[in-house]
């Protein structure tokens with residue numbers, strides 16, 4: 044390994060995906076991450092030792108191998124030499140020269156870290172000050188193994204994709220921080236104060252219809268730009284929709300994004316998109332999909348903003364599909380036949396499910412319901428595109444979307460802030476509900492977290508081999524690691540979706556697969572355990588006039 048340790052791993056073909064192990068206590072995880080971070084920083088400051096020299100030698104061997112394999116693309120040796128002279132590390136230039144073409148690296152000491160503001164599976168994100176300009180930025184330190192060309196290429200895909208996008212509703216990559224001797228890389232972004240998941244989870248915030256329209260218009264405009272530029276985001280969810288204090292929404296985290304060409308049939312992995320926002324075709328194993336996957340997620344977000352809570356919070360892939368069928372109905376016979384989805388025989392219910400969106404959300408504004416109906420179409424061919432969604436009567440009829448600048452300036456509400464609140468609440472409960480000053484705490488709330496996309500680079504033999512060595516204990520269900528663009532689903536694992544024998548859907552008989560009739564506590568969860576119905580009750584606020592009850596999906600366990 045290079046500079047990075049403890050990469051997330053995935054199920055092996057021998058051991059198809061198991062339920063995620065329960066997470067370690069969040070506080071311990073944070074502490075471990077902080078320690079890891081400190082170690083990494085200390086490591087970066089050290090002069091090269093013999094062991095480090097050996098690692099660098101291996102790095103150049105890797106680079107040579109990468110070049111041999113064509114991973115460096117058409118990037119000429121001379122251009123690489125120039126990049127190294129400009130301060131880029133050789134391992135980066137050798138493998139992904141195109142991603143850094145025309146740029147000069149910024150030095151780490153030209154930024155002053157202020158605070159850690161986010162932690163993803165592949166990154167730690169810091170608020171920092173550019174010491175030259177005083178500007179506040181976000182520094183995303185991406186985790187990858189600089190000795191593995193594949194890993195570098197996977198990381199660089201995010202950079203290449205971000206560099207081709209220029210839109211007010213897509214986060215802007217402002218630069219990269221590294222140095223010739225460094226084995227790490229920071230992405231520099233404009234700083235965004237909030238994310239939509241944090242705001243939506245805040246007990247004190249509920250959105251009006253013009254505000255929901257304003258956020259959705261920005262989300263769909265950003266998506267339209269991505270899709271028109273051949274980019275599928277593949278992880279649209281609230282925590283990846285960043286907001287600044289001027290009400291601007293920007294799509295962020297292109298770590299799972301992929302380039303696509305609608306006119307070419309390029310198989311892609313189905314193991315993308317965070318579970319709650321994952322469309323049925325991916326759960327059914329499709330490798331031939333398109334912009335519809337992002338539009339499904341956008342539909343989930345729209346319904347979530349109006350409902351005040353996630354609409355289909357599944358804990359496993361089986362449960363997710365079951366929730367989808369219960370709300371959106373099961374696919375038509377024609378779709379099952381036409382789509383030839385790999386997992387159709389396993390997941391096809393014996394009895395068709397009726398579509399219940401308009402019944403469940405009868406209190407939503409009619410134009411919103413119509414848009415949700417088309418975004419949550421079971422057949423992706425029936426889903427609206429971002430462009431057509433922007434023309435829907437949701438946006439063209441009153442009340443119109445408000446101006447972003449008229450949105451309230453919210454207090455800090457990052458998903459990370461919400462997590463901290465949850466941890467504090469748990470700590471208080473453990474301490475008998477008393478605050479530090481001994482006062483009784485009156486209002487606390489845990490919120491469930493979406494299960495991120497599963498490990499999805501299963502298709503790469505090198506990773507399959509490696510995974511055989513990984514114990515389940517450190518297996519963390521997370522998105523793909525480093526599939527090559529356009530081929531990321533070329534070879535799929537034997538079982539990408541899995542039947543969770545511990546989970547009993549409400550009406551298991553309706554699935555053609557036999558479920559073990561054994562009740563269990565929550566077997567698969569990426570975040571704190573929470574009583575979803577309790578969360579729903581607290582958050583559920585009636586915002587559109589008539590009285591309402593919780594949507595039935597909240598009760599689906």
Ligand SMILES: Nc1ncnc2c1ncn2[C@@H]1O[C@H](COP(=O)(O)OP(=O)(O)OP(=O)(O)O)[C@@H](O)[C@H]1O
Pocket residue numbers: 160161162163164165166167168181183214232233234235236238282283285295296297298457458459495
């Ligand atoms: N430009 C930014 N400004 C402010 N905060 C940011 C910015 N970019 C990212 N963050 C924060 O850091 C978090 C993690 O960032 P990001 O989602 O890009 O990383 P990741 O490792 O891909 O995460 P994940 O595991 O969720 O996919 C975000 O949810 C957000 O709260």
